[in-house]
Amino acid sequence: MSVQNGFLALLTQGPAYGSQLQSEFLCRAAHRRQLNPGQVYSTLDRMSDQGLVASAGATDDGLPLYALTETGQAAASDWLTAGPADGRPDWDEMQDQVLIAASLDGIDARAIIDGYRAAYAERIRYLSHEADSRALLAANRAAELGAKAAIEWLDEVAATLAAQPGALVQHRSPERPRRGRRPSAEATATSE
Template identity: 35%
Template sequence: MLCGFLPSGSAMSIRHSLLALLQDRPRYGYQLRTEFEDRTGASWPLNIGQVYTTLDRLERDGLVQKDGGDGDGHIIYSITPAGRTEVREWFALPVSRANPPRNELAIKLALGLTIPGTDVGAIIQAQRAVSIRALQEYTKSRRDTAALQRPADTARVLVLDSLIFQTEAEVRWLDLCEARLMQLSNPPA
C-alpha cells in the first residue's frame, strides 16, 4: 500500500467517488471501499466507518437507496436518478481552487516560525526525509504498475503521477523554506 493521505476537505470527493462507483452496479460498503482503493492504487485508504457514514448521508439526500441485503448480512446500495445527475455534474465541473485544502505542513512551519524555541530547520529536514522516501515509493510503484501495461492500471498510473508531482513540489518547497530560513538567520548588513 502506498503511504497516502486524505486531504482535509475531501468529504465531497468521497461522496462523489462512492456515487461514481455505484453507477457500475449496486454494491455494499466494503465492496465500495475495496473498489475505491483498487481504482486509486490504494493511495488514499478509506475507513469503512467513513464509507457507511457517507452512504447514510447519500441515502438521506436521495442520491442512493438501499436495495435490501445479499443474504450475508450486507446492505446493498444503488444509485438513484438524482445520484446519477450529481455524478455527471461532478465530472463536468473543474475542481475549485477557491478554498485550497489545509496543508498541515505549511501550517506547522508557519506556526513554528512564530513559536520561540521551535527548530524549524529540524522540521524541514525531517519532512524532507519522509517526502523523499515517499517519492521513491511512488516512483517504484508507478514503474511497477506501468510495466503491467493493462488498461485498468492507467487509473493507478494517473494517481501515482499526481502523487509524484505533488511530492516533488513539496521537496522543492521545503528547499525554498530552508533558503528563506537561512535568510532570516543571516540578514543583509
C-alpha cells in the first residue's frame, strides 16, 4: 500500500504522469532500489478504479496526467497525518511515509514520526514481556533491536526537522523522465 499512498501524497502537489510519479517516489524514498514501471501503471489503474485519481488531460506530447479526486485527496490527507495503520509498524512503510511526507512542501511530518515512535515503543514493551523460550527470546531480541533502531532513526529525522524546518522538502524535478505510458490507439480514437 505504501506505493499507492506515496503516489496519492505526491499528487497533492499537482497532476503528474506515471513515470514522473515513479521518479519522484524513488527520489524521495531513496531507500527503495527500484519501482517497476508495470507496478506504477497497475497501481495507477487500481487507483483510478477505486476513484482515487482521475484523468487530468495529457502532457504536450500525449502522456496521460493523473490528478486526485476528492476521495483521493482525503486518502492522501489521512496518510500524511497519521502514523502506522496498526500496532505492528513496517520498516519500509515507515520510511516511505516519513520521507515522502517530510519531502512535501506544507506537510508537517511530526505527527507521523510521533505515531511511529509510539508504536515502536509499545512494541518494545510488548516484546520485553514475551520471552519464555530460547527461540522466542532470540526472535524477540531481533524485533526489539529493530524497534530501537527505528526509534533512533525517527528521533534523528525529528531533530533535523526541528532544527531546520523544511530541510527535507524537495520540489518536483524539472527533468523529465525518459519514458511514460503513451495513450493506446483505442483511447486516442475515442478522444477525437
